[in-house]
Each structure stands twice: as C-alpha cells, then as structure tokens.
Amino acid sequence: MAQIIDGKAFAAKVRGQVADHVAQLRADHGIKPGLAVVLVGEDPASQVYVKSKGKMTVEVGMTSVEHRLPADTPEDTLLSLIAELNADADIHGILVQLPLPDHLDSDLVINSIDPAKDVDGFHISNVGLLGTGQDAMVPCTPLGCLMMLRDYHGSLSGMDAVVVGRSNIVGKPMAQLLLGDSCTVTIAHSRTKDLAAVVKRADIVVAAVGRAEMVPGDWIKPGATVIDVGINRIPAPEKGEGKTRLVGDVHYESCAEVAGAITPVPGGVGPMTIACLLANTLTACCRANGLPAPEGLTA
16 A cells, blocks of 8 residues: 655645744844735635635745735736836745636736746746756746655656646646656656556656546556646535535545555645745745755755
C-alpha cells in the first residue's frame, strides 16, 4: 500500500517557514511583504478561495489587500487598478483571481501585471524565464508538486516523469520544473496513443488532466510516485440524494495499491497551492529589495 503524501501537513510546514522568513525580514530590514488580490464578480468558489488566501496571508505576517470589483467592471478600470498596484512599493505580489467575466481579456489583464509581482507565474515573461531555466515566478500548483516530490525523493535526477495534461497553468510548467530537476519528461494528454503504456513506464506520474478518476491502478508502475492535481466533484448517492464528493484525476483506491507514494484528494496538492502563493510573495519581496530568495521555497 502506498505511503500517503500529506499535503495538508506539508503546506502547514511551508507556511511556517514563510512566517519565520517574514518575521526575520521585518526584524532585520523593516520590510513587510504585501499581497494584493483582485476579485472581479461574484463567483462563489473564487470568493471562498480569496477569503482563505487573505486569512493565511495575515497569519504569516504579511499585508493582505483585497480589491473586490463588480462583475460589469470595464477593462480600463481593471487595468488602471493593476497599474496602481504595479507602482505601489508596499505591494510585492499581485494576483487577479481567475476566471474573469467573459467581457474581460484574461491574457491582456495577466500580462499587464509587473512580471516581478506576478505571484501566479502566468505572465508571458515568467513563462519564458521558466522555459529557459532562469529565475521566474513559478505557478503555485506545479511549485507545490515539485516541493512535495523533492521532499519525498530528495534528488529527482534521472527519474522518468509523465505529466498527464498540457494546460498552461499546471501541465506545461510542471514539465519545465521536472526538466529543471533533471528528470526525463513526457507530456501526455487525452489524445496520446496508448496512454496507459506511456504512464506505466513512469517513476513519477503527475495527473492534471481535469477528468475524474481517469488514471486507474493498472496504469501505474509498481512503486511509482503519483501526484494527483485533479479536483473533480462527482455524484455520491451513498451520502444521500443530490450529494457529491471530491475525487482526483486518478482512481485513488486502485492506484494506492500499486504506487509507492500518492497524494490524496482532498488534502494533497490543494493546500500546497496557497502555501506556494505565500512563498512566491515572499520571494518577490526579497528580490524587490535585493535580498536572496528564501532557500527551499523556490524552484
């Protein structure tokens, strides 16, 4: 039976490290990292997420600023706000919560953020820096996956890694990070021929395809490490009529029987995303002030 990689406990450890660094920054340099989150509209999931981010930002000793704008906010108004935040020396990280309402151009908005403050790591400059192995702001979810893999394995050098999913948010940056740690990397997806055989040869499987329980246990090489990025809500009639439950992109029970280690859903990759957002904000603050980025909290 696989060892469970406890993302909740690991995220708590990362937040503790961030809090210690923040306290040291304030004591030694009088600097307090600041994170600004912009939420446009009333998306319920986004509201919960933003509230959680704000709470944890304050808990680690940072300044948390929230800008909540109505769903019909004109694009110019949003871009003006981002320009103000770009110019604010007390704000080191800027995050525009996605998805945005349909009338707003997400690419234009994200690329208007100062790349040095782009703590989501989505700006085209950060994508390019990551792809060429330079210091970049790295997307939070892949960074969290990398931290957990390094913690479990130590060195990843020479390992065969398969990333199932090719999104800009997880799949592509995850592959770049694994390459950076000297893995042999394959990006697979729903159209990959003989996907089962491709996954079966991997020492590390990162499932980020957005399809509930798509990867069964018989696709997993015995002893492989399985990182499940998926969060899917499926019907759970056993809990009562209309009830649902969360599952990942891998079939947990069958994969856990074969794998050497596995992340659960919930409680695996999810908690690491906000922890890495805080780590990225700290890194951005250090870089802005000409200080070394905190060890162990970057790619």
